[in-house]
Amino acid sequence: MHIPEKHKDDLQDLLSNASSTLRATSPDLEALLFEPIPILDHGFIRVVDYMGDDAAIVQAARVSYGKGTKKVSEDQGLINYLLRHRHTTPFEMCEIKFHVKMPIFVARQWLRHRTANVNEYSARYSVMDREFYIPAPDQIAAQSTSNNQGRDEVLTGRDAERVLDYLKHDALLTYKHYQEMMNFDDEGNIIDEARPSLARELARMNLPVNFYTQFYWKIDLHNFMHFLSLRADPHAQYEIRIYAEKMLDILKAWAPMTYHAFMEYKMGSTHLSKTATEIIKRRLKGESIDQKSSGLGAREWRELLDIFPEIGE
16 A cells, blocks of 8 residues: 555654653554554554553552552453453553544444544545545455345455446546536646635535545543454454454554453453353253243344354254
């Protein structure tokens, strides 16, 4: 992926103004700081600032636990305990700020997480770039017949070609009309001095949601992990999931002990309802159980069998 020159210039400006600090830093995250990580065809994420590390979490927890805790548990064990038992406040002591660029439809999903501070690129003030998302051929898939939010088999041949042609044609056409309505060409010159330019805040409404937007996004570690638990999940939409997967790598660089606990107790675990837990106990005692006798709805029963197929045997 090509990183625009303006972002390279931003990086040079930041590096040239770098200064030393007395606060705690994460060496592995420092190595990633300001560097754009390419995602999709024109998107990226980059860390522009952060505060705190694993030690800040431990420090905050030990203040609340009182003197003597340090003798009971090592840092990793304490972080594991906090995450396992949902003691979230110590994780809120750490924050991270990203500069992210993504298709508008991904941003609309992203910004449903209302636990961050956000400042988005304004198409009322600035002109949108001619950058739009075209899925890779292996992401052109049919609608799932079992999940209204999911995909099914990948389309091939003429079916896939037709979809890609529509996406490219419509994006290029709407951007052409966008420019014509604003009366600007690619270089920002007026196309026709004899006619007025439509206001940018009106011209933008013609652009489809596969055009790219960008914003700064600052969030504390607790809410960041909640975001990742949903968006890095295999059931999340591909176009937002790959952003979250890259952010998992950033979490690992930033707070490795927290990352270990998160992968163990959140991403690698499952939540069972009271009824599902009773079903496990009944099955361990040798009782034969089907969906009708389980007390679960059909969907929850299927989800339980996905995790523990032996229950239905």
